[in-house]
Amino acid sequence: xxxxxxxPRPGAAPLPRxxxxxxxxxxxxxxxxxxxxxxxxxxxxxxxxxxxxxxxxDTGSGASVDFLAPGILALAxxxxxxxxxxxxxxxERRYGVLKRLGASPLPxxxxxxxxxxxxxxxxxxQVxxxxxxALTLGWxxxxxxxxxxxxxxxxxxxxxGLGLLMAGTLKAEATLAAANLVFLxxxxxxxxxxxxxxxxxxxxxxxxxxPISALSEGLRDVLQNGASMPWAQAGILAVWAVLGLGAAAxxxxxx
Numbered sequence: 001x002x003x004x005x006x007x008p009r010p011g012a013a014p015l016p017r018x019x020x021x022x023x024x025x026x027x028x029x030x031x032x033x034x035x036x037x038x039x040x041x042x043x044x045x046x047x048x049x050x051x052x053x054x055x056x057x058d059t060g061s062g063a064s065v066d067f068l069a070p071g072i073l074a075l076a077x078x079x080x081x082x083x084x085x086x087x088x089x090x091x092e093r094r095y096g097v098l099k100r101l102g103a104s105p106l107p108x109x110x111x112x113x114x115x116x117x118x119x120x121x122x123x124x125x126q127v128x129x130x131x132x133x134a135l136t137l138g139w140x141x142x143x144x145x146x147x148x149x150x151x152x153x154x155x156x157x158x159x160x161g162l163g164l165l166m167a168g169t170l171k172a173e174a175t176l177a178a179a180n181l182v183f184l185x186x187x188x189x190x191x192x193x194x195x196x197x198x199x200x201x202x203x204x205x206x207x208x209x210x211p212i213s214a215l216s217e218g219l220r221d222v223l224q225n226g227a228s229m230p231w232a233q234a235g236i237l238a239v240w241a242v243l244g245l246g247a248a249a250x251x252x253x254x255x
Contacts, residue, residue, distance in 0.1 A: 015107075015110060018105065018106045018110065019106075019110050019113055019114050019117070022106060022110070022111060022114035023114040023117040023118050023121070025114075026114055026115055026117075026118035027118040027121050027122060029088070030080075030084065030088065030118055030119075030122055031122065033084075033088070036084045036087070036088065039079040039080075039083055039084050039183070040076065040079050040080045040084055040122060040126060041126065041129065043075075043079065044072050044075050044076045044079065044126070044130060045129070045130065045133060047068075047072060047075070047192075047193065048065070048068055048069065048072045048130060048133060048134060048137070049133065049137070051064060051068050051193055052064050052065040052068055052134075052137045052138075053137075057193055057194055057195075058195075058198075059195060062224075063138055063139075063140075065134055065137045065138055065139045066139060066140060066223075066224050067195070067220065067224060068134075068193065069130070069131075069134040069139045069141070069223065070216060070219035070220040070222075070223045070224060071190075071191060071192035071193060071216040071219070071220065072130055072134075072192065073126075073127060073130060073131075073152070073219055074155065074190075074192060074212055074215040074216035074219055075187060075190075075192045075212070075216075076123065076126040076127065076130060077123055077126075077152060077155045077156055077159060077215065078155075078159050078183065078186065078190075078211075078212050078215075079183065080119050080122050080123055080126065081119050081123070081155070081156045081158075081159035081160040081163060082159035082160070082162055082163040082179065082182070082183075083163070083179045083180065083182070083183045084119075084122075084163075085115065085119055085159075085160060085163040085164065085167070086162075086163035086164070086166045086167045086175050086178075086179040087167075087175060087176050087179050087180075088167075089115065089163070089164060089167035089168070090166070090167040090170065090171075090172040090175035090176065090179075091172045091175075091176075093167060093168065093172065093253070093254065093255070094171070094172035096255075098111075098254050098255075099254055099255050108254070112164070115164075116156075116160055119156060119160060120156065123152070123156060127152070141223045141224075142222070142223060142224065142225070142226035143221075143222035143223050143225075143226050143227065143228075144222065144228065144229070147222045147228065147229045147230075148219060148222055148223065150229070150234065151215060151218045151219055151222070151230075151233070151234060151237065152215075152219075154215075154234055154237035154238055154241055155211065155214075155215040155237055157237075157241035157244075157245065158211045158215075158237050158238075158240035158241040158244055159211060159244075160244070160245070161240070161241055161243070161244025161245035161246075161247070161248050162211070162240070162244040162248075163179070164244075164245075164248040164252060165244055165247050165248040165251065165252070166178060166179060167252075168248060168251060168252030168253055168254075169251050169252070169253065186210065186212040189207055189210075190207065190210055190212030190213045190216060191207070191212070191213045191216045191217055191220075192212065192216050196208060196213060196217065208236075209236060211236070211237055211240045214233040214234075214236035214237050214240075215233070215237060217230070217233055218230040218233030218234060218237070221233070
């Protein structure tokens with residue numbers, strides 16, 4: 001054993017290792033939080049099973065699960081990337097967690113990267129769970145998986161930007177109330193469970209521009225109708241992603 005075996009080596013760990021460690025921590029915190037688990041897993045699962053088994057809403061011709069599954073996948077993305085992330089980040093900002101992490105060797109952009117990666121990990125688990133449940137209920141998905149993946153990534157970017165913008169500008173209590181309210185409103189009016197054509201024509205055009213509507217309708221075009229890449233919906237999501245992430249980067253307050 002050499003004399004320098006236990007010599008201290010001060011300094012930060014390599015950046016990829018720091019991001020990976022923070023991502024693992026963020027993911028564990030997200031999955032251990034009861035409220036977040038309710039939003040990300042339990043509510044989408046219950047909605048999928050309930051509305052597939054009981055004929056409550058007229059979803060058109062074909063099996064109800066074929067209409068509902070794409071919308072529930074979109075809801076799962078919104079619940080994690082927007083609602084869950086906004087609430088968690090808002091309270092971390094209130095309690096000074098973000099301020100302390102911002103002063104650590106982990107750069108602030110790397111912290112946000114870790115949060116985004118934790119969202120993606122959670123979404124992978126959500127999609128796998130909901131897909132298995134939907135297949136059990138008789139779902140027959142169609143279309144190109146790459147188109148589905150692109151839509152999910154664009155939707156994640158759009159909702160993540162909006163969630164971080166809300167968490168970085170509003171007080172924690174206001175973020176909690178606003179994020180849950182938006183979740184409920186978009187659940188009803190975002191084409192998740194109720195088809196957009198059930199709304200008045202003037203309202204449809206406005207609702208169709210919402211990120212949840214673009215994501216649910218885009219996924220439905222691919223998975224239910226077997227369409228190729230729905231570029232109109234992808235474009236809407238891309239615009240929301242650029243606006244949301246850009247505004248979050250500019251206006252986010254760490255204290």
